């Protein structure tokens with residue numbers, strides 16, 4: 001662990017002072033992590049991995065190994081105890097996989113069949129299909145938020161650079177910004193950039209750019225309410241900590257959950273923290289779609305018509321107030337399934 005940290009820092013050309021400054025950790029502590037006399041906390045491991053470009057899993061495994069060894073030492077019963085621990089962890093791991101309901105498991109199976117079919121025809125992917133589907137995504141996501149542009153008008157603004165008479169500057173900017181945010185998540189996918197705080201803030205910044213410059217790319221400092229919902233998002237002073245937990249949750253689940261479940265749950269968690277004054281829904285849907293694209297799926301396009309919106313909001317409310325995420329996960333799985341079927345239909349399969 002100490003060698004991992006020191007080597008990565010030196011490779012990045014950073015001094016311990018600089019690491020300390022960026023992460024807000026005492027410089028003496030950084031040196032102690034590197035000479036093995038102190039152990040970082042889990043939150044510090046996440047920050048260090050992200051700054052120094054060390055794979056989170058590698059660093060966590062090294063960290064946990066040392067923590068376990070420190071606790072159990074070289075006791076003669078240690079090995080026996082370790083075997084029992086292994087069994088318990090394996091059991092809880094399989095039961096967490098089993099905890100997916102029958103309905104959800106079934107639809108995930110159907111989705112994976114559709115995806116493998118699509119994988120065979122990826123060579124038919126065309127720029128034009130992608131362009132049309134992304135335009136529909138911008139249209140629907142902005143419609144959810146209340147933008148009144150039609151699909152045709154959205155096309156004229158994005159592809160012809162026209163302005164629509166009677167529509168506000170804000171509505172035009174929302175369309176343009178959302179298209180740019182889609183281009184951005186595709187760029188992140190191409191670069192294989194893992195989800196992290198900087199990227200979530202950048203996505204949000206693109207969404208509110210030119211509309212609400214003071215809040216674009218910044219967490220809120222005030223309490224917010226969600227229109228039509230009895231759920232109250234966390235107090236502003238809790239937002240930064242909840243976001244830290246959000247990224248830790250992502251890192252610890254990214255390799256174990258089905259990608260659809262991972263993407264949907266990230267969406268639900270982000271929009272439940274509601275870290276921004278505005279643009280939470282659009283940002284969360286983009287984060288979900290980044291995860292889907294990174295895992296070879298297609299954009300899940302939640303529709304903005306009345307019925308779809310009500311279903312979307314109700315499923316979120318159930319997750320938040322009844323501690324039951326099943327409806328929301330199933331809702332997103334259904335949307336992804338429809339998006340895959342539509343894609344296959346377009347390419348004639």
Ligand SMILES: Nc1ncnc2c1ncn2[C@@H]1O[C@H](COP(=O)(O)OP(=O)(O)OP(=O)(O)O)[C@@H](O)[C@H]1O
Pocket residue numbers: 141142144145146226227228229230231271272276277278279280281282283284313314316317320
């Ligand atoms: N209980 C809930 N009921 C309804 N919406 C909720 C709930 N919890 C979270 N949300 C999310 O809040 C979003 C609205 O938040 P906000 O107005 O900040 O986002 P937006 O991007 O500006 O708008 P929108 O998401 O409507 O496009 C909803 O789209 C939904 O994703």
